[in-house]
Amino acid sequence: MTDPILGGATQPAIRGLASTTQASPTGATQPAEGRDFKSFLADSLNEVNALQTAAQDGVEKLLTGQTDNTAEVLTAIRKADVAFSLLTEIRNKLMDVYTELKQMRV
Numbered sequence: 001m002t003d004p005i006l007g008g009a010t011q012p013a014i015r016g017l018a019s020t021t022q023a024s025p026t027g028a029t030q031p032a033e034g035r036d037f038k039s040f041l042a043d044s045l046n047e048v049n050a051l052q053t054a055a056q057d058g059v060e061k062l063l064t065g066q067t068d069n070t071a072e073v074l075t076a077i078r079k080a081d082v083a084f085s086l087l088t089e090i091r092n093k094l095m096d097v098y099t100e101l102k103q104m105r106v
Helices: 037-064 070-103
Strands: 021-023 029-031
Touching: 037 070
Parallel strands: none
Antiparallel strands: 021 029
């Protein structure tokens, strides 16, 4: 079943998740080929910003009468809201992990 809000596409943040390390036969881990977490997070932030900007532009066009397609504008707003909520939850989880790591005794 496709999501009517996302148009059948999965969230880029979900698609981009992959193992960052691969286990070798000896048990040691080696970095996997691909993007690092920093670039993944930066790309996700840029994408959420683009969705927020598109939603704002849609609202402005609707209010100024440049468009009358309310469904498209509401869809853009909902996409931006879902993306921002996901980004907020990722931030919250990262902060929880950071706090837990800070409390660990070495």
